[in-house]
């Protein structure tokens with residue numbers, strides 16, 4: 021397995037490749053900051069946590085907060101535990117870890133091993149190919165079968181909406197990256213050049229489109245997951261009522277529970293009895 025960037029350095033200088041990566045990084049930072057300002061999400065987040073502070077029924081000490089952060093990282097972030105559907109969870113793990121491997125290996129190869137004079141340790145080129153393949157497997161699985169539009173709404177897979185910008189540019193970047201590397205290594209220079217242009221364009225859309233896509237969810241979701249667990253632990257519960265426990269007489273006799281007084285405790289699967297496929 022070889023480092024495709026060191027082959028490319030024969031025609032495009034390493035300084036150009038490195039500048040491109042720095043520019044993409046700057047676009048992501050800029051897009052995320054504009055997104056936060058534009059949607060007023062930081063303002064909402066701080067107002068919400070002020071309200072939560074007023075509504076909390078107990079104060080967490082710093083050890084409890086630390087333990088919530090560790091639990092969130094270990095569960096919601098590292099294992100995508102927020103997903104209830106196991107297929108969506110596996111597809112998310114594949115795209116998330118695949119993209120991290122692909123990105124990390126790209127940065128290492130372009131900055132530390134950009135020319136053939138400096139032999140690339142096999143691990144980085146291996147991670148680059150495996151990462152791109154993982155994104156393709158998880159991403160196409162998601163695109164053709166798992167997406168709500170297709171699996172529950174019955175829309176054909178080729179219907180596009182703006183919300184698809186992230187998944188499609190992510191898939192295109194990894195797929196065209198792979199195809200460019202393979203064609204370049206096989207000496208197909210015309211096809212290699214075409215895939216290289218598509219690889220550059222799709223990565224420009226992926227990293228430059230942060231403001232319009234859900235790219236930034238990878239930064240916001242962990243913060244939201246921590247906030248949610250804290251709201252459960254300190255009793256502020258995002259201003260929602262506590263889940264009713266009908267085995268507790270005080271809860272059972274509440275006025276709003278009147279219609280459920282004679283209902284069995286376990287009321288079965290309800291709408292989860294079958295998949296939502298009645299279109």
Ligand code: HEM
Nearest residue numbers: 096097102115116119120183184186187237238241242245
């Ligand atoms: C490299 C990092 C990541 C990648 C490439 C990635 C990729 C994706 C993709 C492709 C989707 C489906 C997109 C769509 O609906 O158009 C998705 C959804 C989701 N991701 Fe990630 N993700 C990453 C990091 C994270 C992290 C760190 C978290 C949480 C801590 C997270 C939580 C979620 C959740 C909860 C959804 C589904 C909810 C929704 O559709 O809004 N992701 N992610």
